[in-house]
Amino acid sequence: MSTGRSPTLRYLAGSTEATHASWLELFFDLVFVAAVSELARLLHGDLTFHGLLVFCALFVPVWWVWMSFAYYADLFETDATHFRIALLAGMFGSLVLASTIGVAISPDGRTLDGAHGFALANAALQAILVGLYGYARRAARAPGTAPDAPGAPRPGAGRDAPQSPPQNAALRQLCGIYVAGFGCGGALWLASVAVSAPWHLALWALALLVEIATPFVAYLTVASPPAHASHLPERLGLFTLIVLGESVLAVAWGARGAPSTPSALPVAFFTFVIAACLWWVYFEHVDHRVIINALTSGRSSLVRGFAYGYGHLLIFAGLAATAVGSEALIEHAAEAHMPAGAGLALTGGAAAFLLATTAAHLVIRRPLARRLVAVRVAAALGALLLGLSSTAFSPLAETAALAGLLVLLTWAEVRHRREAPGTT
Template sequence: MRRGFQVGSAIPCVTKDTRRGGHGVSMRFNCHGMNFFKSAMRVPVLRNHEENPERHASWLELFFDLAFVAVLGRVSVELAKSHDFDTLIRFGLIFIPIWWAWIGQVFYLSRFDTDDLSHRLSSFFQIIVLGFMATSIPKAFAGDVTGFVVCYGLLRGVLVVEYWFAGRHIPEARPLTMIYSRGFLLAIGLWLLSLAVPSPFRYGLWILGMLVDFWTPNFCREMGVKYPPHPMHTPERFGLFTIIVLGEAVIATVGTLTGMEWTLPAAVAAVMGLMLACTIWWVYFDGVGAAEHRVPKSSDDVNRYRAWLYGHLPLHGGIVLIALGVERVVVHPLDVLKGFEAFILPVAAAIVAVMMHVFYNSTVTKEVRQLNQNFTMPHNLATGFMILLIPLAGFVPSIWILGGALAGMGAHTILNIRGYPEEANAIANRH
């Protein structure tokens, strides 16, 4: 057995691995005064992916993700209250930092996770902060963003301290950790400064802060290749977050149907909405392999890796908006939706479909893409069909738009079932 918890030295204990799948670093506690804290606290280490190629998400990481479920749940509730353009803009301004806060911890833990006492306490602290962030969401949608900004600043502040601490103890990784900690600290400053600026100018500082956050990794591209995120653990984490937002879509659909009097068109629309979520799952995990292992080994790989990484932002946001669109269809299945809400579902579905192409292109090499041109053409046609639904949204009953979106993603699913040509698979497996 691997090392685990030893609660007291006077009583013999059986130690066990504290990580799911038996992978990772665990702890042994010694309860003799200060020795307890010395043995429970460990300095960060640069994870060697070759020694642990089958690393999976830990139980603590899964628990951490559940806190984001609470936050995203509140976002979905507030988003469903109004469907005007201003609400959707606020959704983007709120959803992006939530997503980025999750991303920050994923990549830090992929490189430096030790699963010691300090990490567990910091994770619990962040879970508490996320709880308060969830309660601040209604006010943030109403324009009172103080609580939301403070919570986001605390989450990012923990990450800055973690990178600073890692750089202090790992000299070879210090160039990377210093760039990250300084860039992220600057972004935090912009967010906190926004509290002193009236609306709408404060949102300009939010956008500037996010641009600083997003651009900071570009200053250490070579270090990102030298010390890459774990090739299996990181994609798995993104897959788990995708399941979370798909789960929110399912909850929204079921919740809408539960709170209304059933009609046949509404029930059909709900079933179609659930089937749409299933097809998205199929194409994401089995079709384009977006959660399969990947690691940047060159500058070109870094570009493809970042296309895969940042492509998840519109994917996850699009899935949330699909849930909103399906909710409107379930309530008004035979009506022609008017105004901005008519376009929510087709636009979101088209975005999700386009992102599947991005994931495919970021997964396979140029050689494979050229070899597969004839094979992938039907996928292009299916996505093109989904894009054509957008101008029709204001003229046909909403259930037909939902049916078109389901037909498009269903076509992708059926095309994925047939698999890829053997020669293309042979080339893909070599890279």
């Protein structure tokens, strides 16, 4: 570990290989287990349309905090002491954010309750990001490279030594846009504390809009945005596993209650099959170079890269809703008919995941065949129909039907993999 090294871009330097997540990044991801659990608990306590709206509204800022820090760590080498301290501070801020989720939005939306804590936590997290990008902007000197940049010439190096990538001016401009955008977003979060309910929610929405638009503005306005060796697809996959872990926990709790409720164990088994099939569908088509290709292949590829990264919002939310539905159905396993909200959370979450995953897989280097796209869309529609008619079924019948549908989809995925050229 270097104590004083400035942040340096992860230059491709002629290599097209992706980098990998650091131990600190993995630690950071684990903190968001608490945030996802709080969001799941919130939806579990209110399986109504209003509860779903609140769940979705709060999922966006939680996802965006994770995405913002993940992308900074993807863009720069992050082994320096100052970054470790900043990320650890971000982890604590994320824990505070998680602790306020349950009271961030009141049932009527007209009282502040825990809204101030939620807003202040977001403002603090944006301030950390502003500091990180501001420091990186100052360190990116032009001409030349930041200290210790990979590929930078060393003192006394010969004329055949690798020349420093001429990207620092673009990098400074990029970081400046991030500082302005995230600074504006943080100011809006802070200003919402002084606004009466429910107008504070409008400022929250505006803050998120500004922050989420900032990367678009940065990469579409900088003439030659710097290309870097990205491991963001790996981070997205790891976060997918974290959210899938909520379904695994639901199965464990269901198995624990099986002796007192005989039907709980079969329902838990089918919910595990559902989680396993969703894992299979996602990880069957992971492309570790999708972000690198987006950064090096022109504006149209760049837009596709944004679609891939931002599309994971619906993937994560769908998986979280599926986990909530799984837990609720296991709890009602002994009943002849189940609550409509529980069935719809399970099947609707699975449908949202399938549609969002399909959209993400359509923008990678080797997109899905039309036949497989049609099969996935059909499976998503079938899941939605099951959810809309869920009150007519028992939890066992509902989970068995969805599990069977997803097993058929997984079988189609395996056949497509075998028939696709260049695969094993």
